[in-house]
Amino acid sequence: MLIVLHILLVLKFGRGADDHIFETKTVALGHNVTLTCPRNRSGRSTSLFWIRLVSQTFPEVLGGTINYDLEAVDVMNHITAKQEPGTFVLHIPKTQLSDTAIYYCIKVIQSKIIFVKGVFLRITGPEPDITAVVQVPLSDSVRPEDPVTLQCSVLSDSEKKKCPGNHSVFWFRAGSGESHPSLIYTHGNSGDECEKSPEAHSPQKCVYNFSKNISSSDAGTYYCAVASCGEILFGNGTKLDIEVVGPSESQKENTILYLVCAALAINLIVIAFLVYAIVKKSCHCNAAVSPQTNAATASGDQQSQQINEDSLVYYRPDFTRRKAGKSGRRSARNAETIYTDVRAFVID
CATH class of the missing domain: 2.60.40.10 (Immunoglobulins)
Incomplete structure (x- = not known):
């Protein structure tokens, strides 16, 4: 195929004396299409080709023949090119949407190309509802x-x-x-x-x-x-459209958040300092009260001891020695012994 295309490019293009008009044909999807190109049997050195042009692709050579009778058949995909009496026929059965293209029948005489016929074939499918x-x-x-x-x-x-x-x-x-x-x-x-x-x-x-x-x-x-x-x-x-929060509003919200966090931290620090000060002051007060209490207790004990001693001395009985017998002197010694024991017990 590439060799044929190269030959087509280097050959000269022209138009024959029997010019043909360009046709447009519209066919429904799935229908059969037959394109014909006239063939003159007298020119043995003349060749005929059917080519197809599709947008944004290279031309396709669908089939070729010579002018005199020949039973050769060319098949390209589902497309068939063959000779019939006086014509070179291109047959497309059951058309597809991809068959929409421009079809040319060209005649090559020695080094000259003549466009014999052109057909714009449009395949239409069922229209949407x-x-x-x-x-x-x-x-x-x-x-x-x-x-x-x-x-x-x-x-x-x-x-x-x-x-x-x-x-x-x-x-x-x-x-x-x-x-x-x-x-x-x-x-x-x-x-x-x-x-x-x-x-x-x-x-x-x-x-x-x-x-x-x-x-x-x-x-x-x-x-x-x-x-x-x-x-x-x-x-x-x-x-x-997405409504995005502006930079100014975002910064304002961040600033408020930072201020609230800072105020909370300061409050916690102040509360901790006050608690520490109160605890420390309470400890100093307890330490100062304890020695005073001990001193007062000791002083009170001494005063009580002194009072007891004074009381004992004040109420000490006065034993007068009298001239008496042994029983009288024995009674006096017993009384002094009892007084001495009681005084020692109270002092201790």
């Missing part, structure tokens, strides 16, 4: 950690539905620093969110919600995309 994808904008900006619910309404005509299955709904987010939207959530193929209007010929409405607790990095535009019949339809987008 969706009539509108509407997103409800948010009224106010949100703060971080706030719950947010985004809503997407899909309006469709169920009577014109040609594709099996339910809609597939996706949510994309396009951030400020992102070049491409990123997929963040999909609803799958659930049809529980749809409700049919009782009015005749009225569209069916399906409402899809997406809820999330927002952080400061979630700012951007959120798009609701609905896939149906091989196509994707996007909503108008919902812009989400």
